[in-house]
Amino acid sequence: MTQRPSDTQPQGEGNGSKVNRRGFLKTVAATAGVSCLPILQTDANAFSLDAFLQKHFYEMSKEELERVIERLENEYKKTYNKKEFRVGVDPPLAGVRFAYALNLAKCIGCRRCAKACVKENNQHRGSEERGDQIEYIRVLEMKKGSLDLEKSNHYYDHPVPDKDSYYMPVQCHHCNAAPCTKVCPVEATWQEADGIVVVDYNWCIGCRYCEAACPYWARRFNFSKPRIPDEEVNTNTHYLGNRPREKGVMEKCTFCIQRTRKGLNPACLEICPTGSRKFGNILDPQSEIRYIIENKRVFILKEELGTDPSFYYFFD
Amino acid sequence: MGPALYFLVSAGLVFASGPGRGEVKTVERRSVLEDQHGYYPCSDCHADQETNPKPRFLQEEHDSPLEWEDEAGNTHLVEFGEKLAIGDLLGHGGQTGNRRRNLVKVGARLDVAQYMEEQGLSESDSVYVLTHGGANLWCLDCHNADDRDYLRKLNGEKLSFDDSEYLCGQCHGPIFIDWEHGVHGRTNGYWNRELDQKDVTRRLLCIQCHIPHAPRFRGVVPEAKPVPRLDPVSEPTAESHGHERHRGEYDRLGPHPWVETASTGHAEEPAHDGEKH
Known part of the structure; x- marks a missing residue:
C-alpha cells in the first residue's frame, strides 16, 4: 500500500517527538549549506555561478552579453578538444522576414x-x-x-x-x-x-x-x-x-x-x-x-x- | 505627381522591400565544355565520319569512358543513356511502371530482335538506351548532324553545348520558366545575393542534375532511419506505418481490451454480460 505524505510527516512536540526547535534549525542550515556547495565550486564544467545568475538574452547589457559569450566560448573550447568556437549574436536583418x-x-x-x-x-x-x-x-x-x-x-x-x-x-x-x-x-x-x-x-x-x-x-x-x-x-x-x-x-x-x-x-x-x-x-x-x-x-x-x-x- | 516624384516613391518602395535576389544571369555558370577533359571539340574525331540517321542503340565506342569533374573534385561518368541488357527490351525483363512503358516505346522504334541479329548481340549484352521522350525523340533532334560541336534547336539554329538549357526549354517550357526564377532545380550559396561578396552562389544547369539521355532520377538508398525514442525494441515495418511502435508503448502498460488483434483484424469489443443495447 502506498504511503500518503501525511504518514511520513514528523509529529509535533505535543506528540512526544524528540525534534526540538534548535535541532530543526541546525538541520535546515546544514541542508542549505550543502545545497550551495556546487555554486561555490570554480570548475567551469561542473557548475558556473555566472551561468546560474545569467540573465535573459534580451535583459543583458552589451557588456554582460560580451562576458557571457567569452565564458561560453571558453567552456566549449575546454569541452571540445581545444577547438576555437565563435558564438555569434548577429541580429535580424532589416526588412527581412x-x-x-x-x-x-x-x-x-x-x-x-x-x-x-x-x-x-x-x-x-x-x-x-x-x-x-x-x-x-x-x-x-x-x-x-x-x-x-x-x-x-x-x-x-x-x-x-x-x-x-x-x-x-x-x-x-x-x-x-x-x-x-x-x-x-x-x-x-x-x-x-x-x-x-x-x-x-x-x-x-x-x-x-x-x-x-x-x-x-x-x-x-x-x-x-x-x-x-x-x-x-x-x-x-x-x-x-x-x-x-x-x-x-x-x-x-x-x-x-x-x-x-x-x-x-x-x-x-x-x-x-x-x-x-x-x-x-x-x-x-x-x-x-x-x-x-x-x-x-x-x-x-x-x-x-x-x-x-x-x-x-x-x-x- | 511629376515623374521625378513618382521615381522617388518607386525607388523608396523598392528600397523598403529589402535586399533582392539579383538576376539569374549574375549567377556564374560552369562551362560544360571545360568539364569534358580532352574530348571536345567532337569534330576532332568525328569530322570525317558520315552521319548515320538510322535509329539504333548506343554503345560505348570511346577508348576510355567520358568523365567530368565537378567543383568539389568528384568524378562523374558521362552517360549516353540508361545502360540496360538488351534482353530487357524484348519484353521479358520484368520491368514495371514508367520504366517499362518507356522501354516499350524504345522497343517500338526499331525491331529489337532484328537489331540483335544484325549486330550479333546476345540478350545479356548491354546497350545505352535513350529513355527520354519515348519514341518521339532521336539523336538528331538535338545534336547537329552538320556540325558535331553544336546542338540543334528545333528551328535548325546551332546551339552551343554551354547553352543546353535552352534546348531543354523548347519542350519543357514551364519548367524552364521555373528554373529561370530559381524555383526548379538547385541554387546553392546565398539566399541574399547582395551579401555574397565572394560570388559563390551557383545555380546548376539542367544537365548537371539530369542525364540528358535518361533524365528520370534513379532511386537512392536513404540515410539511416531515426531511432524510435520510446520503444527501440519493437521495430515497425514498412507495412505497419509505425503503428507497432505505438502498440509497443501500450504493451508496457498491459494489454488494452480494444486493441486490434492480429487474427481478426478488428477490435475486440468488451463483454457486456448479456446486456443488450
Missing part, C-alpha cells in the same frame, strides 16, 4: 536534409539503446492520394522514392502565431523580428510545455547530456542557434540562424539533391519564395489551427 517552401512533387525522401541538419546544428548523436538521438527534421512517407499524417511512416528503410508514396519532411514551421511561445512560463522562447522562433538555452527550465503545444512535433528535448564527436562539432555558432546545449533544455530548428542571418541558405537546402527546398525573404517581391507563393499551388500544414506558419508546401 524569412519563409521556407518545400516542393512535395520533387522530394524523394532521401533524409539527407535531416542528417545535414544534425551536423550543422550540433545535435545530440544519441545511442541506439537509449533512443535519445535528436533530429529536427522528420521525413514522413505518405501514401499517394492521402494526407493522413497518422498513417505516415517515419521509419521506411528501402530505396526511395517508392512509386506509391510521396515524402513530406516536417520541421519547425516558425509560426507567426506560435503556440509554443505562448505556453512558455518563463519566456525562454520567442519569435524574432525576422520570423525565426528561437530558444534561450540558458533561460529554458525544461518544462517541455512548448513540446506539448507544438502541433508539428518540431521541438526536441535533451534527455541526456548531448554527445557530439570532437571532429564533427561545428564551431561556427549563434547564441540563439547551434551552440552546444546542456542536458534538460529544449531545442529546435532555427532556419540555421548562424547561416541565414549572414545571407547563406540553411544547411538542409544546401544538401537537398533535388532542389525541393526553397528559402528567402518573403518581403522581397523579387525573391524565389515570393514567386512560389504567387504562382504555385501552396498549402499550409494543419491550416485549421491558425498557427500562420512561415513554412509552406507546394506542388508543381
Whole structure:
C-alpha cells in the first residue's frame, strides 16, 4: 500500500517527538549549506555561478552579453578538444522576414536534409539503446492520394522514392502565431523580428510545455547530456542557434540562424539533391519564395489551427 | 505627381522591400565544355565520319569512358543513356511502371530482335538506351548532324553545348520558366545575393542534375532511419506505418481490451454480460 505524505510527516512536540526547535534549525542550515556547495565550486564544467545568475538574452547589457559569450566560448573550447568556437549574436536583418517552401512533387525522401541538419546544428548523436538521438527534421512517407499524417511512416528503410508514396519532411514551421511561445512560463522562447522562433538555452527550465503545444512535433528535448564527436562539432555558432546545449533544455530548428542571418541558405537546402527546398525573404517581391507563393499551388500544414506558419508546401 | 516624384516613391518602395535576389544571369555558370577533359571539340574525331540517321542503340565506342569533374573534385561518368541488357527490351525483363512503358516505346522504334541479329548481340549484352521522350525523340533532334560541336534547336539554329538549357526549354517550357526564377532545380550559396561578396552562389544547369539521355532520377538508398525514442525494441515495418511502435508503448502498460488483434483484424469489443443495447 502506498504511503500518503501525511504518514511520513514528523509529529509535533505535543506528540512526544524528540525534534526540538534548535535541532530543526541546525538541520535546515546544514541542508542549505550543502545545497550551495556546487555554486561555490570554480570548475567551469561542473557548475558556473555566472551561468546560474545569467540573465535573459534580451535583459543583458552589451557588456554582460560580451562576458557571457567569452565564458561560453571558453567552456566549449575546454569541452571540445581545444577547438576555437565563435558564438555569434548577429541580429535580424532589416526588412527581412524569412519563409521556407518545400516542393512535395520533387522530394524523394532521401533524409539527407535531416542528417545535414544534425551536423550543422550540433545535435545530440544519441545511442541506439537509449533512443535519445535528436533530429529536427522528420521525413514522413505518405501514401499517394492521402494526407493522413497518422498513417505516415517515419521509419521506411528501402530505396526511395517508392512509386506509391510521396515524402513530406516536417520541421519547425516558425509560426507567426506560435503556440509554443505562448505556453512558455518563463519566456525562454520567442519569435524574432525576422520570423525565426528561437530558444534561450540558458533561460529554458525544461518544462517541455512548448513540446506539448507544438502541433508539428518540431521541438526536441535533451534527455541526456548531448554527445557530439570532437571532429564533427561545428564551431561556427549563434547564441540563439547551434551552440552546444546542456542536458534538460529544449531545442529546435532555427532556419540555421548562424547561416541565414549572414545571407547563406540553411544547411538542409544546401544538401537537398533535388532542389525541393526553397528559402528567402518573403518581403522581397523579387525573391524565389515570393514567386512560389504567387504562382504555385501552396498549402499550409494543419491550416485549421491558425498557427500562420512561415513554412509552406507546394506542388508543381 | 511629376515623374521625378513618382521615381522617388518607386525607388523608396523598392528600397523598403529589402535586399533582392539579383538576376539569374549574375549567377556564374560552369562551362560544360571545360568539364569534358580532352574530348571536345567532337569534330576532332568525328569530322570525317558520315552521319548515320538510322535509329539504333548506343554503345560505348570511346577508348576510355567520358568523365567530368565537378567543383568539389568528384568524378562523374558521362552517360549516353540508361545502360540496360538488351534482353530487357524484348519484353521479358520484368520491368514495371514508367520504366517499362518507356522501354516499350524504345522497343517500338526499331525491331529489337532484328537489331540483335544484325549486330550479333546476345540478350545479356548491354546497350545505352535513350529513355527520354519515348519514341518521339532521336539523336538528331538535338545534336547537329552538320556540325558535331553544336546542338540543334528545333528551328535548325546551332546551339552551343554551354547553352543546353535552352534546348531543354523548347519542350519543357514551364519548367524552364521555373528554373529561370530559381524555383526548379538547385541554387546553392546565398539566399541574399547582395551579401555574397565572394560570388559563390551557383545555380546548376539542367544537365548537371539530369542525364540528358535518361533524365528520370534513379532511386537512392536513404540515410539511416531515426531511432524510435520510446520503444527501440519493437521495430515497425514498412507495412505497419509505425503503428507497432505505438502498440509497443501500450504493451508496457498491459494489454488494452480494444486493441486490434492480429487474427481478426478488428477490435475486440468488451463483454457486456448479456446486456443488450
